[in-house]
Amino acid sequence: xxxxxxxxxxxxxxxxxxxxxxxxxxxxxxxxxxxxxxxxxxxxxxxxxxxxxxxxxxxxxxxxxxxxxxxxxxxxxxxxxxxxxxxxxxxxxxxxxxxxxxxxxxxxxxxxxxxxxxxxxxxxxxxxxxxxxxxxxxxxxxxxxxxxxxxxxxxxxxxxxxxxxxxxxxxxxxxxxxxxxxxxxxxxxxxxxxxxxxxxxxxxxxxxxxxxxxxxx
Amino acid sequence: xxxxxxxxxxxxxxxxxxxxxxxxxxxxxxxxxxxxxxxxxxxxxxxxxxxxxxxxxxxxxxxxxxxxxxxxxxxxxxxxxxxxxxxxxxxxxxxxxxxxxxxxxxxxxxxxxxxxxxxxxxxxxxxxxxxxxxxxxxxxxxxxxxxxxxxxxxxxxxxxxxxxxxxxxxxxxxxxxxxxxxxxxxxxxxxxxxxxxxxxxxxxxxxxxxxxxxxxxxxxxxxxxxxxxxxxxxxxxxxxxxxxxxxxxxxxxx
Numbered sequence: 001x002x003x004x005x006x007x008x009x010x011x012x013x014x015x016x017x018x019x020x021x022x023x024x025x026x027x028x029x030x031x032x033x034x035x036x037x038x039x040x041x042x043x044x045x046x047x048x049x050x051x052x053x054x055x056x057x058x059x060x061x062x063x064x065x066x067x068x069x070x071x072x073x074x075x076x077x078x079x080x081x082x083x084x085x086x087x088x089x090x091x092x093x094x095x096x097x098x099x100x101x102x103x104x105x106x107x108x109x110x111x112x113x114x115x116x117x118x119x120x121x122x123x124x125x126x127x128x129x130x131x132x133x134x135x136x137x138x139x140x141x142x143x144x145x146x147x148x149x150x151x152x153x154x155x156x157x158x159x160x161x162x163x164x165x166x167x168x169x170x171x172x173x174x175x176x177x178x179x180x181x182x183x184x185x186x187x188x189x190x191x192x193x194x195x196x197x198x199x200x201x202x203x204x205x206x207x208x209x210x211x212x213x214x215x216x217x
Numbered sequence: 218x219x220x221x222x223x224x225x226x227x228x229x230x231x232x233x234x235x236x237x238x239x240x241x242x243x244x245x246x247x248x249x250x251x252x253x254x255x256x257x258x259x260x261x262x263x264x265x266x267x268x269x270x271x272x273x274x275x276x277x278x279x280x281x282x283x284x285x286x287x288x289x290x291x292x293x294x295x296x297x298x299x300x301x302x303x304x305x306x307x308x309x310x311x312x313x314x315x316x317x318x319x320x321x322x323x324x325x326x327x328x329x330x331x332x333x334x335x336x337x338x339x340x341x342x343x344x345x346x347x348x349x350x351x352x353x354x355x356x357x358x359x360x361x362x363x364x365x366x367x368x369x370x371x372x373x374x375x376x377x378x379x380x381x382x383x384x385x386x387x388x389x390x391x392x393x394x395x396x397x398x399x400x401x402x403x404x405x406x407x408x409x410x411x412x413x414x415x416x417x418x419x420x421x422x423x424x425x426x427x428x429x430x431x432x433x434x435x436x437x438x439x440x441x442x443x444x445x446x447x448x449x450x451x452x453x454x455x456x457x458x459x460x461x462x463x464x465x466x467x468x469x470x471x
Contacts, residue, residue, distance in 0.1 A: 120269055121316035121375075125330040125382065126306045135333065139320045216319050217364040 035103030060101035226275035253438035309384030369400035
């Protein structure tokens with residue numbers, strides 16, 4: 001394989017990288033707010049709501065993401081005979097639904113892990129419910145959930161490769177295609193390097209954030 | 218003038234009656250100590266008055282404001298939220314486990330509520346917080362975080378935090394129970410200082426010598442009821458009540 005080939009492959013992979021990154025960032029942007037709502041719903045006193053959310057979370061966590069991708073992509077046609085959605089949109093929906101379930105569990109655990117004494121102290125000092133949540137509880141929750149969240153975020157980068165299953169033209173789609181057509185492992189290795197570098201950056205960002213919040217215990 | 222009036226208070230957790238028909242009042246400048254064995258309902262009583270538990274029946278009045286009333290058919294009526302909030306600000310509470318906000322520095326713990334709850338301007342709140350910390354002997358710790366402090370220091374910060382809102386009455390829920398014995402002294406000293414300044418206080422405590430020393434009145438509670446109530450000298454030295462005697466004897470033998 002010549003240097004020119006390597007350049008060609010890299011260029012193609014970078015093209016796919018754009019899709020990978022937009023799937024990654026859109027999933028984060030959409031799933032985190034959804035997860036907060038789900039977490040609050042799970043902490044509410046409405047039993048039916050809690051049961052529905054529990055079922056949703058157990059399905060999302062209990063079945064493979066690849067299966068969910070295929071189901072959401074082909075489901076509309078087989079179930080309702082409507083047009084198959086764009087592959088990218090189907091992937092985005094699947095990723096958002098799946099990751100929101102995981103994030104929701106992390107957030108719920110984080111909120112519940114704050115000692116009841118913090119709520120009581122805030123109440124006895126006259127803070128309103130909103131002030132208590134945003135000034136007292138949430139900052140402490142963020143510190144506690146950072147390590148678990150960074151795990152999810154790093155996994156998400158790697159999981160975007162699963163979108164290949166429904167032919168989303170992200171980085172792994174090209175890597176796999178090139179590997180097949182060139183009968184070579186090199187495209188896969190290059191993709192591996194790209195994934196690794198992205199996660200190196202993410203890990204650095206998260207450990208900085210954790211250090212920043214290390215001023216208290 | 219009575220700062221606090223509690224009448225015929227009842228509270229149960231499920232089938233367990235924790236407080237059964239308790240009535241007492243606290244006058245301005247009075248220090249009331251509540252003693253009694255674990256599980257006698259002392260802390261629950263404090264938590265009811267501080268709106269951390271809902272009561273089942275009875276009346277509570279703070280500084281002349283009716284906080285909770287009960288109708289004739291036994292329904293509990295809480296005042297509207299605005300009045301409850303006003304009452305809450307008249308009451309300060311010091312917890313057994315301090316419950317400082319770990320993400321705030323010492324001084325922020327003391328001045329955050331004055332700024333965000335009372336809407337004081339930052340400068341006033343800060344000056345007030347600094348002088349309270351000085352009073353607690355913690356001036357040098359203003360910029361430290363709670364985890365860097367000893368238990369006794371943390372508890373003194375939490376007392377300053379409660380005082381920063383200028384409460385009419387201050388409650389202590391076993392303020393030294395989470396502390397090593399050598400650290401309890403510094404808290405008791407602070408409370409004595411406050412008593413000298415005529416701060417109205419209700420103190421749930423297991424420190425009998427301290428209760429005798431600092432309190433104007435003592436209530437002995439057992440199984441959710443007030444067994445005996447009186448001046449420390451009467452209750453500690455001359456009680457005729459068998460249950461009080463037995464309780465004090467157990468304590469003296471320790």
